[in-house]
Amino acid sequence: MTPIAEAVRAQHTLDPENWDELRTLGHRMLDDMFEHLETLRGQPAWQPVPAEVRQALDEPLPRGSQPVESVYQEFVTNIVPYTSGNRHPRAWGWVRGNGTPLAMLAEMLAAGINSHCGGGNQSPTLVEEQVLEWLREIMGMPQGTSGLLTSGGTMANLIGLAVARHAKAGFDIRKDGLQGVSARLTVYCSAETHMWAQKSMELLGLGSRSLRRIAVDAESRIDIAGLRKQIAQDKVAGLHPIAVIGNAGTVNTGSVDDLIALRQLCDEAALWLHVDGAFGALLKLSPKYRHLVRGAELADSLAFDLHKWMYLPFEVGCVLVRDAEMHRAAFATPASYLEGAERGMLAGGMTFSDRGIELTRGFKALKVWMSLKAHGVDAYTALIEQNMEQAAHLADRVDKHAELESLSRRQMNIVCFRYRPGAPMSDEELNRLNREIVLRLQESGEFVVSGTVLDGKYAIRVANTNHRSRLEDFDALAEAVIARGQRLLL
Amino acid sequence: MTPIAEAVRAQHTLDPENWDELRTLGHRMLDDMFEHLETLRGQPAWQPVPAEVRQALDEPLPRGSQPVESVYQEFVTNIVPYTSGNRHPRAWGWVRGNGTPLAMLAEMLAAGINSHCGGGNQSPTLVEEQVLEWLREIMGMPQGTSGLLTSGGTMANLIGLAVARHAKAGFDIRKDGLQGVSARLTVYCSAETHMWAQKSMELLGLGSRSLRRIAVDAESRIDIAGLRKQIAQDKVAGLHPIAVIGNAGTVNTGSVDDLIALRQLCDEAALWLHVDGAFGALLKLSPKYRHLVRGAELADSLAFDLHKWMYLPFEVGCVLVRDAEMHRAAFATPASYLEGAERGMLAGGMTFSDRGIELTRGFKALKVWMSLKAHGVDAYTALIEQNMEQAAHLADRVDKHAELESLSRRQMNIVCFRYRPGAPMSDEELNRLNREIVLRLQESGEFVVSGTVLDGKYAIRVANTNHRSRLEDFDALAEAVIARGQRLLL
Structure with a gap:
């Protein structure tokens, strides 16, 4: 044995020394969580954090270990009663889902197998593709549409807008960027559009002043005539309109823009139509109500959340992009340490990393897959x-x-x-x-x-x-x- | 009862009809997962996905429900054996962590309480602040440093670079964007820098050609003299240098740039120093090895992963930003439906959403908090x-x-x-x-x-x-x- 070997004979690990102890605690946690969820109705939906809890949650860096049981006890005492409350039967603040017991179990399983879901040759890749295919079908977008599960609506919307920028810039935006552009790339949305649009314009370097917020009608829908006029004016003024953001369910009132008219306008003006259907797009599931979001399926890119109206726990959203090649072209980046191969673990490439920002991704698809199968779409x-x-x-x-x-x-x-x-x-x-x-x-x-x-x-x-x-x-x-x-x- | 009320008398829910059945299955899942983790060593680290599994994972949209047990059985049969394999004792492909049994339980608990972690008046906010404070201390950055837990290194790095862009642009970049900029905002890094840098430059609209990749020395560290020369040349050429990216652990070989020299250079040239310490920064924990990443604590922004060398399951990374006000200024965005209040659920504001891109965020902090407490930093x-x-x-x-x-x-x-x-x-x-x-x-x-x-x-x-x-x-x-x-x- 080398001297180095001597030094690591201790063979530390973060696996438990005593598996049975942690297993027993795990079962207690699961029982507690089930009881918590089963009895939610009798609990307060939300409570302010008391001073003593604030104090308890302010501790020095823990150098040594503490018994797992006592850490868990702190969770039970100091965290569970003082959360954002959206899982409660009487919670309707903002647009947040509740989560489900089954998806809680799926999250546990996903963390247990801890798959790296950038892509590659593994079942989680197939599961994510399967889920995307199901969501595409639910949304009524054409076969061959590309997609990605994201952390939520903002990221899904951001990705849609980034693909739009790439598709419509008219120059190599990945290489050249926006610096020195004379005809400002300009994006249009209604005044009721969620703040993701401003944040994304800022992040993408387009600048919030390149986001034209068009007035809305009495039902908070974008004024199509006003939009058309603004685009025409902007063209005359030397700007470069690239995309329109349509809303399928605004955050304030749930309004839906006239997406069919927007599609027509975008076709005429060669603009990208991105639809933010954060929660509204899920109405596609209902034969009774899907007319409310008609036209969402005509989007070039469509963003929506699954942790809102699909009731899944945070985080999971989705973006669908009609032009799969354009989706990939906007993001795919080679790296020597991810060298492609026809065999082995990387076979198939980093499909999902090539459709978004992150390289490393968790197995968000599992909770979607298990839930859609077990509950059924109906x-x-x-x-x-x-x-x-x-x-x-x-x-x-x-x-x-x-x-x-x-x-x-x-x-x-x-x-x-x-x-x-x-x-x-x-x-x-x-x-x-x-x-x-x-x-x-x-x-x-x-x-x-x-x-x-x-x-x-x-x-x-x-x-x-x-x-x-x-x-x-x-x-x-x-x-x-x-x-x-x-x-x-x- | 109104006619509408009649229609919804059914009182559907995704909570189980029979809690005991799901509870029993949950315990079986937990036992299976524990057994799986305990016996990992005897299992294959990775296996290609067989054709029959590919076929089984390609199904039509499930309209009706399926027994949860059979969905779980499919997970056991078709998914567990065919994953990215990084949890295995003999897995050292790329830089990926393993996950731990405790953090698996923490993920289950987090999904169970399903807190919305954009901020607000709740214990999860305090837990995330606590975790950030501990990580700041570990990294040796000054008190008052701001931070955010992210999906991983790419997002942490992207946020750091976005703050750099905001801080050093010299104009209101959120409003005006980069369009029309005459002196190109320019960023510097070594040729060995991870592909996140290129991806982020592209996403931020800076363009990959504004990323100057400086040659490295024999030990794959950025050539400081070469960097200095390039910056001087670029200034003469009318470019606008804004930031240098330093590496604390390159992906190929684990090289560390001379971060102290970079800090000095950045001070002289009034540039932002962003350090990518995706896995390397965690060496700060070791008295024996922390000299290898000396100077990382001098960064204006420092990014690192916790799902790599802190062994946590995906997804969790962190960015720390020295200038807390600048961090906030780069991202904070008001919205009427998130109206601030001194009382109630939003008291304290959307602290975390104001430091990054996402509004909705999950409770990633819980697994970090439980793990640091239970295992101890030592x-x-x-x-x-x-x-x-x-x-x-x-x-x-x-x-x-x-x-x-x-x-x-x-x-x-x-x-x-x-x-x-x-x-x-x-x-x-x-x-x-x-x-x-x-x-x-x-x-x-x-x-x-x-x-x-x-x-x-x-x-x-x-x-x-x-x-x-x-x-x-x-x-x-x-x-x-x-x-x-x-x-x-x-």
Whole structure:
């Protein structure tokens, strides 16, 4: 044995010394988690973090080891009760999914086998391709469409826009970049578009001022005539329009742009149509509601989340790109240490790394695959329709109750309303009152709802992508808003 | 009950109808996974995907539900045996970690509570801040340094470079972008820098031709004099140097640039120093080896992976940014539906979303937090030192064996060598031979090693970030390479 060998005779590892102990703890964790999920309804939806928990979570760097049991106990005591609450049956704040027990198990399995999912010759590659193929079919995009699972909507949208930039620049943008470009590459979207668009324009070096935010109509949809006019003006002014972003479900109100008109306009002007269908695109699953997002399938690139309206745990989104070769051309990068081979582990290449930014990727596809197979697509259809009908039911309650006021026409699963008592109050007073109602509802642990400002009016915002909610939860919300409002006015 | 209410009386959910059934299956999964991990050593490290498995993983969209048990059985049969193999004790292909049983459990818990980790008033926010603080301390960066957990090294590096671009542009790059810039923003790195740099330059709109790849010395470190000269020339030519990328552990050979000299040069020229320490930066943990990455702590931004040399399952990397305000300024974006509040769920703001690209983020911090606490930092130190010494042992074997030839001086945990029999052979013949050896080793399931090309010579590449390897595994590798080589020559 060499001297070096002497030094490493200890044979350290992070595998447990005693497998049975960790196994036993693992089973306890699983039991606890199942019990937690099964009894969610009786728990607070959200609670502020108490001072003592803040203190407990502020510790010096742990040099030595601690018993795993006690670390787990800290998790149970200090973390579980004080989270973002979106898994709760009465959580409709923002557009966040709940997660499912089955997908929780899938995440455990994925972390157990810990596959590197950049591509290569392995089953996880086939599983991801399979999932992408299913999602393509659900979305109604043509065979041969390319795709990628991402961390979520922002990354999916960013990738779509990056492919658009590559396809429409008219020069070798990967090599030359945007520096020195005289005719500014310009992108168009509605004023209601999610902030990912601004962030992506900034990141891509296009600059937020190259993002033209077009006014919306009364239903928060992009004004097509205004868009057409702006593009024409910009061309005359020497700009270089490259892409239009269409919304299939805006974040504030769930509006859907006229995607068929956008497709036509993009064809005429040789522009890329990217559709942000973060949650809305999943309506494609429903024969009853898919007309609401008609035209999404005409996109050159389509982004959507699976951790929203497909109820999966974070993180997983998807981008589909009609022109597979263009998708690859925008990202594929060779490297000597990833030298291609017809055999061996790299056979097939780094397919997924070649379609996006990351080289190393986890096995996000497993939870999608297991869930789609075990629940079946029809279950998602039923749930999405249920969410729509629950939202309709809430909107109906709002309309019928004298002290509740709708602040947007419900188009999808989002209801924006406010408490408005009989006594006359200014918008400013109503804003303050409703903001306080939202905070009190959160703090009480009864409901997770969010707020947004529409036309200067503060709205209580209910975005229903919850597979655990029941109809009576929405009745209870309406009653709670009124009760809280009345109490605050006393 | 309204007519809508009638329609949703069914009260669908993705929670199981029968919790006990899923709970029982979950426990079986956990037992299987534990057994799988405990018996890894006896399993093949990797196997090609057989045709029948390929076929089985190609199915029509599942409309109806399937028994969860049978979906799981497909996972066991068709996926587990055919993955990227990096969790195996004899896996040293590329730089990939193994994952740990504890972190597998942490991922299950994180998916169970499914927290939205953009920020906000919740324990997961505190846990991520805590983890970032520990990592900052480990890296020796000053208090007040900002940070973010990312999907991995590419994203961490991309974020670092995006902050550099923002800090050094000299104009409002978020608003104006790069279009029309006359003095090209230019970034410098060594020729050995990982492909993330090119990909990021492209994505950021800087263009790969604004990435100046400087030649390296005999030890694959950036030539400082050459760099200085190029920067001076570029300034004269009207370019606008903004940043230098330093390597703390190149992917091919584990070289470390002279980071102290780079810091000095960057100070003189008012440039941003970004350090890519994807795996190398973790040497900071070792009193014995941290001198190898000295100067990494002087970076303006420092990127590294935790799913490599911290042995965690995918995905988790980290970027640290010295100037916290600049980090935020490069990314923070307000949105009405995320309206800040002093109370309620959004209190504290979307801290993490404001430091990167994604708005929605999963609870990656939990596995880091649980692992650092339960194992203790000292365990990581011991393991990293063990990996170093195992690599030294292998290099020693290579040096001593007449039929093995070292192809790079070992500086870290990476050993590049080839089989070279006594009989005279051209480099071309040796390349073919060694490429075949790597493929045969992979296909046999004995070892996961990768190959790379150094100076036109094909090298067998062993990158040891494995907490499961024992010394004898490296002896076995050396013997297997020789045996395979001899057999191929017969």
